[in-house]
Amino acid sequence: MQRSTKSYTLEEATRKMEHYCAYQERSHYEVRQKLISMNMIPEVIDVVAVHLIEHNFLNEERFAMAFARGKFRIKRWGRVRISMELKKKHISKVNINRALLEIENEDYIETFNELAEKKVETLKESDVYKKRKKFVDYFLYRGWESHLVYEKAHEIIK
Known part of the structure; x- marks a missing residue:
């Protein structure tokens, strides 16, 4: 894969990054990576990042x-x-x-219980332990707290 050798002026890079950030929220890290992929020098990366933060494109x-x-x-x-x-x-x-904190606790638990009910219906495993393992693996991979997952597994898979 050949890297692009196009060079951008400070002005072009700034406009391009304004558009990049306006299209979708971005992290500082993503913006830095994008500027690096555009072959910008560290000094320019800093100038552009400061501009984006000052003009509220980046938060x-x-x-x-x-x-x-x-x-x-x-x-x-x-x-x-x-x-x-x-x-x-x-x-x-x-x-x-x-x-x-943006995630309301009630919504969180409600969503988890809803997902758990649906997941149990889709598990086609007769062995209770294997079924629980599949259930637990599914939810742990998706980042649900282990105490919630294990409690629910024991509660609904018997």
Whole structure:
């Protein structure tokens, strides 16, 4: 794969990144990676990042909150997975915790119970232990807290 050798002026890079951030919330890390892939030098990366932050194109807290809400509502991820994915995007602990507060506890438990009921119906396993293992693996992978998962597995798989 050949890397693009097109060079951008500071102005072009700034406009391109404004569009990139306006289209969808981005983390600081994603913006830096994009600028690096555009072959920008570190000094320019810093200038563009500062511009995006000053003009509110880039806001780590807003990104973290939107990410948490979206992954919970659309992908049905649990808090553990959301937190892990935000860490991968170099989001601060403070912003991760704020983002997780975006998920209402009632909605969280309601969603989990709904998903659990649906999942149990789809498991075609006669051995209770294997069925529980499949159930537990499914929910742990999606980042639901282990105590919730194990309690529910024992409650509905007998």
